[in-house]
Amino acid sequence: MTKVLFKRKTSTEIEELPIEDGSFIIDIEKGRSYTDFGDERISVGSAGNEVAISETEPINEDTKVWLNPSTNTEKYKDENGDWQEVAVRAVDYLPIGTVFEYEGTNIPDGYEEIDDNPIITETENGTLIQYNDGRLICMKTLSGNSGTLISWGNLYYKDIVAGNWAFSFVSIDNIQITNATSQFWTIISDYTNSSAGTVRIIRPDSHEQNYNIQIIAIGRWK
Numbered sequence: 001m002t003k004v005l006f007k008r009k010t011s012t013e014i015e016e017l018p019i020e021d022g023s024f025i026i027d028i029e030k031g032r033s034y035t036d037f038g039d040e041r042i043s044v045g046s047a048g049n050e051v052a053i054s055e056t057e058p059i060n061e062d063t064k065v066w067l068n069p070s071t072n073t074e075k076y077k078d079e080n081g082d083w084q085e086v087a088v089r090a091v092d093y094l095p096i097g098t099v100f101e102y103e104g105t106n107i108p109d110g111y112e113e114i115d116d117n118p119i120i121t122e123t124e125n126g127t128l129i130q131y132n133d134g135r136l137i138c139m140k141t142l143s144g145n146s147g148t149l150i151s152w153g154n155l156y157y158k159d160i161v162a163g164n165w166a167f168s169f170v171s172i173d174n175i176q177i178t179n180a181t182s183q184f185w186t187i188i189s190d191y192t193n194s195s196a197g198t199v200r201i202i203r204p205d206s207h208e209q210n211y212n213i214q215i216i217a218i219g220r221w222k
Contacts, residue, residue, distance in 0.1 A: 021078070035065055038079050057083070121166065126215075128166035136221040138165040142199060142213040146184075149206045156206045162188070162196035165217060169193040172219035180212035188215065 011030055017023075023036040034041050042064065052058035053067045066075045066083060075083040119130045126140030142160055149156035172193060179186050184201040191197030201211055 035076050037064065037076065123166040125164045126166040130167065130221060134220045134222040136167060136169055136219055138167060138169070138196075138217045140166065140196060140215050142215070143211060145210050146201060146203075146208050148208055149201075149203055151206070152202070155202050155204060157200050157202045160199045160201065160211075160213075162191070162199050162215060164195050165193075167221060169217070169219040170221060172217055174218045176216045176218075178214050180214065181210070183209040184211060186213055191217075193219075 014025055014034075017025065019036045019039060019041050021036055021038055025034040025036075025041075032043055034043055036042075052060065052063045052065070055068055058066055064077050066077075068075070075085055078084050121128050121130070126138060129137040129139075140162065142162060144160075146158045149158050170193065172191070175188060175191065177186050177188050177199065179201075184203055186202070187200050188196070189198055189200065196215055196217070199213055199215070201213070203209065
């Protein structure tokens with residue numbers, strides 16, 4: 001089984017795909033679907049090229065595409081009038097960057113084979129998990145003693161410098177911060193693509209406490 005990454009095709013790229021008999025193509029920019037028959041590409045659902053959704057074989061001669069919901073199959077009618085399996089080549093309703101397992105030997109147009117085995121590296125700034133397709137996860141732990149906290153309205157706080165990420169991001173999509181104890185609330189601020197910024201621990205009183213904070217950042221390295 002092969003891991004593949006979805007790469008969106010534009011309408012122009014779809015139009016430039018070579019005609020392959022039996023191919024089913026979906027173009028969300030134009031809101032149209034196409035099927036290749038012999039040397040011709042037709043717009044599915046146009047006059048004389050009907051689509052049938054049924055559990056039994058369509059009898060209408062104009063039906064060129066048959067979707068069977070009971071077997072979850074898609075077939076097209078070839079030049080001899082026989083039903084053949086559809087090969088989906090460009091389905092553009094998937095999110096860009098979708099990674100999934102593909103059963104088959106030939107990677108469809110609009111996808112590329114990837115090595116989804118990540119490289120995991122431990123550094124003095126934490127752990128990084130680096131994927132070949134550009135995804136990056138950085139994890140780090142902050143632990144110690146808060147010392148006496150500073151008054152902040154009705155609460156008390158201590159700011160902890162989190163240091164750099166184990167690897168610099170080109171973009172960060174999400175950051176999660178958790179506290180291994182129930183003694184603090186935690187918030188993170190001032191982070192950048194290279195720095196984890198500052199973590200503020202907050203308590204209802206000024207008593208010093210030990211802390212153990214985990215930070216996970218998810219984004220891209222390329």
